[in-house]
Amino acid sequence: FLQEKITKLFDKLSKRGLLSEQDIDDALKDIRIALLEADVHYRVVKELLESVKQKVMGEELAKSINPSQFLLGILKAELIRIMGDPAPVKINGTGDIVMLVGLQGTGKTTTAVKLAKYMKDKRGLKPYLVSIDFNRPAAQEQLITLAKANGFPVNEDISSKGYEALKDLRLVSARQGCDFIIVDTAGRLHIDTALVSELKQVKETLNPAQTVLVVDSMMGHDVLKMAEGFMQGVGYDGAIFTKFEGDTRGGAVISFRKIIDKPIFYTGIGEAVSALEPFDPDKLVARIIG
Amino acid sequence: LSDRTDGAPIDRERYTDELLSLDMSFSIAERLLNEKETHGKQPVDTLKDRMKQILVSAPLIEPKCGILMIGINGSGKTTSIAKLGKWYIDRGHSVIVGAGDTYRAAAIEQLSILSDRVGMDMVKAMPGVDPASVIHDTIMAYKHRSKDVVIADTAGRLHTNVNLVHELKKIKSVMTKAMAGDKMATYLIVDATIGKNSFQQAKLFNENIGIDGIIITKLDGTAKGGIIFTICDELKIPVVAIGTGESAGDFMVFDKDKFVEELFV
Numbered sequence: 333f334l335q336e337k338i339t340k341l342f343d344k345l346s347k348r349g350l351l352s353e354q355d356i357d358d359a360l361k362d363i364r365i366a367l368l369e370a371d372v373h374y375r376v377v378k379e380l381l382e383s384v385k386q387k388v389m390g391e392e393l394a395k396s397i398n399p400s401q402f403l404l405g406i407l408k409a410e411l412i413r414i415m416g417d418p419a420p421v422k423i424n425g426t427g428d429i430v431m432l433v434g435l436q437g438t439g440k441t442t443t444a445v446k447l448a449k450y451m452k453d454k455r456g457l458k459p460y461l462v463s464i465d466f467n468r469p470a471a472q473e474q475l476i477t478l479a480k481a482n483g484f485p486v487n488e489d490i491s492s493k494g495y496e497a498l499k500d501l502r503l504v505s506a507r508q509g510c511d512f513i514i515v516d517t518a519g520r521l522h523i524d525t526a527l528v529s530e531l532k533q534v535k536e537t538l539n540p541a542q543t544v545l546v547v548d549s550m551m552g553h554d555v556l557k558m559a560e561g562f563m564q565g566v567g568y569d570g571a572i573f574t575k576f577e578g579d580t581r582g583g584a585v586i587s588f589r590k591i592i593d594k595p596i597f598y599t600g601i602g603e604a605v606s607a608l609e610p611f612d613p614d615k616l617v618a619r620i621i622g
Numbered sequence: 623l624s625d626r627t628d629g630a631p632i633d634r635e636r637y638t639d640e641l642l643s644l645d646m647s648f649s650i651a652e653r654l655l656n657e658k659e660t661h662g663k664q665p666v667d668t669l670k671d672r673m674k675q676i677l678v679s680a681p682l683i684e685p686k687c688g689i690l691m692i693g694i695n696g697s698g699k700t701t702s703i704a705k706l707g708k709w710y711i712d713r714g715h716s717v718i719v720g721a722g723d724t725y726r727a728a729a730i731e732q733l734s735i736l737s738d739r740v741g742m743d744m745v746k747a748m749p750g751v752d753p754a755s756v757i758h759d760t761i762m763a764y765k766h767r768s769k770d771v772v773i774a775d776t777a778g779r780l781h782t783n784v785n786l787v788h789e790l791k792k793i794k795s796v797m798t799k800a801m802a803g804d805k806m807a808t809y810l811i812v813d814a815t816i817g818k819n820s821f822q823q824a825k826l827f828n829e830n831i832g833i834d835g836i837i838i839t840k841l842d843g844t845a846k847g848g849i850i851f852t853i854c855d856e857l858k859i860p861v862v863a864i865g866t867g868e869s870a871g872d873f874m875v876f877d878k879d880k881f882v883e884e885l886f887v
């Protein structure tokens with residue numbers, strides 16, 4: 333862990349007396365490698381180290397009693413600042429639509445049902461689920477199976493292979509006594525202009541209260557291109573990071589927050605429908621620093 | 623990465639950033655760029671050669687054989703079975719698949735649709751049934767129907783989930799026993815968009831289950847899958863194929879020279 337590395341480094345350095353600028357640069361190099369190994373984008377690492385170095389130089393680290401803790405404290409504060417606060421998905425019980433978008437296999441379909449459960453349990457809102465994934469084999473069946481297993485109303489008319497399912501969506505949902513609607517979409521690449529513009533058109537038709545980007549927490553450098561691509565092509569209000577319960581350091585979360593600056597609503601922490609919790613910035617920072 | 627041929631030495635900082643952006647590890651990037659320039663050779667060509675030397679490739683297993691597909695959730699296992707199946711079918715072999723994901727919603731339906739499309743037999747059971755028993759029954763069908771290739775699908779799982787890794791060990795041992803001497807390969811499906819965690823996956827799955835080859839998927843996106851340099855360098859596990867799209871035809875045998883060349887523009 334970074335904490336151990338930096339503490340070791342400074343213990344070694346402080347034996348030689350006062351810290352020089354070179355010593356600080358050595359420590360920053362160790363931090364750089366640790367952040368890169370944690371999958372933080374190299375651009376974000378540079379910006380982060382710049383701001384840490386500025387704060388460190390201005391604070392007379394060399395004279396500090398415990399330089400390693402001091403330096404790590406600055407880094408930690410910087411990371412926490414970047415994380416921002418978790419935010420809830422902004423929906424009311426007035427037929428609001430939440431649309432889930434993202435790359436293939438990130439967990440959209442599973443997260444759709446998790447979000448339904450979360451809103452029902454925490455806010456008493458009754459969800460209506462619908463899939464407009466007409467591409468992936470058995471995508472509709474997957475959402476229907478999950479929804480029914482958890483007692484949520486779901487569109488079961490999978491015969492219409494088009495956007496017929498969206499025509500009277502709010503009406504259908506209201507008729508079933510539902511308060512809000514979750515729309516699952518097919519995974520797609522941010523560079524697939526046809527599919528991205530199709531999604532944009534669907535968004536304009538639906539006018540969702542919230543569009544949520546569903547992201548795999550283990551993503552590497554591609555997170556920025558992907559997040560920027562979806563923002564330009566479709567637009568979204570925030571993200572849910574899935575598969576967060578593994579041993580990934582989650583650097584993609586930091587990169588996303590630093591560059592995109594949209595809130596992170598929740599993290600997926602398992603395959604179970606209950607495995608969704610509000611984004612916890614401290615947990616993520618602890619994975620990197622220790 | 624810029625493919626310059628003007629003989630000028632490489633701009634270390636710029637090339638380091640470019641290599642890092644492929645999800646290559648810092649230590650390998652440094653190593654590649656710190657080695658002395660080779661005389662008489664374009665610096666970029668020297669870099670390419672060193673990159674190619676790190677990669678390990680191997681051919682796909684030859685029939686008659688069995689293949690166990692493993693990997694984390696959403697990496698592309700089920701879709702890759704369709705691709706692999708089609709690859710063998712195009713070369714005149716018959717393929718049977720086992721619906722070994724008895725857990726995830728509509729996993730069996732998904733594989734069933736793909737099997738019909740590509741022309742593979744499929745053995746399945748009710749959801750919730752022990753995956754090892756479905757795979758065992760699939761191998762029996764592979765033998766009785768004299769199929770050339772049997773491919774077993776498994777549910778996605780994280781390498782950190784002790785119970786699921788244990789389940790996978792059992793699946794593999796049941797499959798090995800059922801194959802009764804026929805060749806078998808375990809392929810790890812790696813999603814190119816994932817960063818350093820793919821190395822952890824390869825390391826832990828290899829330690830616990832044993833991996834014979836890697837298929838790296840989703841290379842049709844903007845991710846480059848540079849983590850395979852670390853996987854090949856440290857674990858010496860070969861890459862056997864790549865996935866380049868969602869259709870059964872979006873599949874290629876791994877060519878390490880081509881892979882490296884395509885990282886440069």
Ligand SMILES: Nc1nc2c(ncn2[C@@H]2O[C@H](COP(=O)(O)OP(=O)(O)OP(=O)(O)O)[C@@H](O)[C@H]2O)c(=O)[nH]1
Pocket residue numbers: 435436437438439440441442443465468471517518519520574575576577599600601602603607695696726778780
């Ligand atoms: N371990 C873990 N697995 C998850 C999590 N969220 C989803 N999954 C699993 O990830 C895999 C992919 O999930 P899906 O819901 O099918 O993903 P998707 O984005 O809808 O996929 P496409 O529709 O093909 O783009 C499944 O095996 C899920 O069970 C999570 O938080 N943790």
Ligand SMILES: Nc1nc2c(ncn2[C@@H]2O[C@H](COP(=O)(O)OP(=O)(O)OP(=O)(O)O)[C@@H](O)[C@H]2O)c(=O)[nH]1
Pocket residue numbers: 436437468519521693694695696697698699700701702723726729776777778779811839840841842843865866867868872
């Ligand atoms: N663009 C692209 N998408 C792919 C590729 N391979 C798979 N996919 C997509 O990724 C998503 C997940 O693929 P699956 O085959 O269901 O993945 P899996 O590993 O079986 O998932 P689980 O069984 O849930 O763990 C689907 O939408 C696939 O179409 C690829 O090479 N390129």
Ligand SMILES: [Mg+2]
Pocket residue numbers: 440441442465471516517518519
């Ligand atoms: Mg889906």
Ligand SMILES: [Mg+2]
Pocket residue numbers: 699700701723729776777778
């Ligand atoms: Mg699957």
